[in-house]
Amino acid sequence: MKQTPLHSWHMRQSANMAEFGSYEMPLWYPSGAKSEHLAVITSAGLFDTSHMSVLTIHGKDSRLLLQRCFTKDLDNCIGPKKNELVAGRCVYGLFLDEQAHVIDDAIVYQFATDSYMLVVNAAMGAPIAEHLRQHSKKTEEVTVTDLTDKVGKMDIQGPASTRILSRLLANWQAVFDKMIYFSFKGTFDPHLLSAEQVHLQDGTPLMVSRTGYTGEFGFELFVAPEHIQSVWNQILTAGKDEGLIACGLAARDSLRAGAVLPLSHQDIGAWPFMHNPWLFTLPTDTDGGFSKQFLGAEALLHPGESMWTYPFAGFDLRKIVITEKSYVVDDQGNNIGTILTCATDMAIDRIQGTIVSLATPEDDGKPEDFAPRGLCCGFIRVNRQMEPGAQVTLTDGKRKIPVEIRTDVRPHRTARKPMAAMLP
Amino acid sequence: MKEIDELQLPEDLGYTDEHEWAKVTGDTIRIGVTDYAQDQLGDIVFVELPAVGDSFEKGDECGTLESVKAVSELYLPMSGEVVAVNTDLEDSPELLNQDPYTNWILEIKPANSDEYQELLSASAYLELLKG
Numbered sequence: 001m002k003q004t005p006l007h008s009w010h011m012r013q014s015a016n017m018a019e020f021g022s023y024e025m026p027l028w029y030p031s032g033a034k035s036e037h038l039a040v041i042t043s044a045g046l047f048d049t050s051h052m053s054v055l056t057i058h059g060k061d062s063r064l065l066l067q068r069c070f071t072k073d074l075d076n077c078i079g080p081k082k083n084e085l086v087a088g089r090c091v092y093g094l095f096l097d098e099q100a101h102v103i104d105d106a107i108v109y110q111f112a113t114d115s116y117m118l119v120v121n122a123a124m125g126a127p128i129a130e131h132l133r134q135h136s137k138k139t140e141e142v143t144v145t146d147l148t149d150k151v152g153k154m155d156i157q158g159p160a161s162t163r164i165l166s167r168l169l170a171n172w173q174a175v176f177d178k179m180i181y182f183s184f185k186g187t188f189d190p191h192l193l194s195a196e197q198v199h200l201q202d203g204t205p206l207m208v209s210r211t212g213y214t215g216e217f218g219f220e221l222f223v224a225p226e227h228i229q230s231v232w233n234q235i236l237t238a239g240k241d242e243g244l245i246a247c248g249l250a251a252r253d254s255l256r257a258g259a260v261l262p263l264s265h266q267d268i269g270a271w272p273f274m275h276n277p278w279l280f281t282l283p284t285d286t287d288g289g290f291s292k293q294f295l296g297a298e299a300l301l302h303p304g305e306s307m308w309t310y311p312f313a314g315f316d317l318r319k320i321v322i323t324e325k326s327y328v329v330d331d332q333g334n335n336i337g338t339i340l341t342c343a344t345d346m347a348i349d350r351i352q353g354t355i356v357s358l359a360t361p362e363d364d365g366k367p368e369d370f371a372p373r374g375l376c377c378g379f380i381r382v383n384r385q386m387e388p389g390a391q392v393t394l395t396d397g398k399r400k401i402p403v404e405i406r407t408d409v410r411p412h413r414t415a416r417k418p419m420a421a422m423l424p
Numbered sequence: 425m426k427e428i429d430e431l432q433l434p435e436d437l438g439y440t441d442e443h444e445w446a447k448v449t450g451d452t453i454r455i456g457v458t459d460y461a462q463d464q465l466g467d468i469v470f471v472e473l474p475a476v477g478d479s480f481e482k483g484d485e486c487g488t489l490e491s492v493k494a495v496s497e498l499y500l501p502m503s504g505e506v507v508a509v510n511t512d513l514e515d516s517p518e519l520l521n522q523d524p525y526t527n528w529i530l531e532i533k534p535a536n537s538d539e540y541q542e543l544l545s546a547s548a549y550l551e552l553l554k555g
Contacts (some may be wrong), residue, residue, distance in 0.1 A: 033467050033493065316470075373469070399488070
């Protein structure tokens with residue numbers, strides 16, 4: 001099993017470790033996955049995400065290659081006006097194959113019109129690099145470099161993230177100025193990717209991206225591997241009085257499930273990418289067609305039989321562990337599909353049927369003494385179209401858990417809060 | 425994750441290979457889960473208990489422990505009738521993480537007291553954990 005540069009730190013904390021994407025990663029620390037999940041909602045959490053792969057794409061035909069392989073139309077993707085991707089901005093999308101099956105999801109960062117960075121999932125650096133090389137034409141000038149294990153990455157997520165980072169960054173006012181959702185500043189290696197520099201007060205260069213995988217306000221930080229331990233320690237120290245704690249993959253999974261974010265190769269994968277909550281990743285035009293040609297587009301425009309993927313939320317925190325015996329049952333008792341993700345969002349509960357979060361303002365219905373027990377939530381893939389509010393039952397063959405089809409799960413998420421509201 | 429030698433394994437309990445413990449308390453037997461079980465499960469967030477009056481055979485599923493990452497069945501270490509359940513766990517399932525031995529889960533009136541002798545001693549259970 002592979003290890004991240006923080007592996008020995010995780011072991012020293014007695015983290016509960018498990019394999020994920022060929023890396024041995026912390027599931028939770030002794031504080032427990034529940035505390036970690038709640039810390040991100042109420043304060044901040046710090047995640048080791050160095051298992052994720054980073055790639056760079058350089059050369060004058062880089063954009064052409066990305067337009068061919070990536071689902072987002074880089075010329076029409078930013079904001080409601082669909083502006084083009086520019087330096088300092090990033091977008092979330094997918095790499096599909098000819099059958100419109102998902103190879104992986106990714107964030108594409110633009111440094112210059114001929115210089116991009118990609119972040120894909122653990123163990124996907126080499127396959128995506130190979131995929132891109134296969135689809136670049138001989139005449140095209142483009143170089144794909146797989147930086148797997150050569151970039152240190154950690155995510156600080158939660159409403160206190162800006163306050164904590166401001167204590168460590170040199171010139172934090174300038175760094176956070178106009179730093180909108182899905183934008184970034186700095187670079188972890190000025191020779192590789194040139195950008196305006198961002199430094200910690202101790203001089204460490206880093207890339208700060210206002211993105212994450214929790215649905216909450218925060219940043220993904222990229223540093224050279226030799227700096228990761230120091231940056232990690234500095235953030236833990238700076239965040240201590242704010243309640244920041246280290247968080248493992250269990251909290252990451254329960255947070256993202258409540259935020260209706262898919263896990264690649266589990267919620268999206270080797271089946272046609274259609275009838276699911278993430279169609280915003282496609283370059284859909286106002287007339288329902290696509291604004292560009294891309295790999296997988298033909299299959300999407302001429303679909304065969306397909307299944308429907310829906311988010312769900314339960315009525316209490318009980319969940320079903322996904323095995324080959326688990327499935328989804330309709331009200332007639334028929335097996336109608338599979339459970340893709342089933343986790344417990346520990347920050348939410350139902351108040352007279354309505355889902356309320358710890359982050360919900362009291363004016364919006366959070367009781368004064370709100371102590372959520374959590375709700376099970378995740379995604380199912382079923383053989384029929386269903387409406388939000390419809391109920392199905394999840395079962396492992398023994399337990400039966402009723403759940404509701406939803407469009408969203410955890411309310412009052414903070415990821416898109418304006419930066420101005422989060423400054424110290 | 426606790427190292428094997430960090431685990432608390434009281435000498436006066438009988439253990440099972442499903443990581444439950446049983447303790448003789450007069451005419452009845454109290455049942456809970458071991459330090460190893462709670463450590464492996466992580467934060468226990470829900471405990472599904474049987475009803476008082478239910479009877480089970482040794483090894484039957486009699487409840488469920490649910491943690492943030494897992495759902496684990498509770499198997500009865502000895503045959504008998506449930507005479508009490510620890511209702512504190514309904515509101516505070518985390519008590520099982522905090523002290524898995526003070527916080528018992530259920531109490532049975534054993535159908536056959538001799539079954540207690542078939543349980544593992546603390547040292548035999550420790551050997552089992554060491555593999």
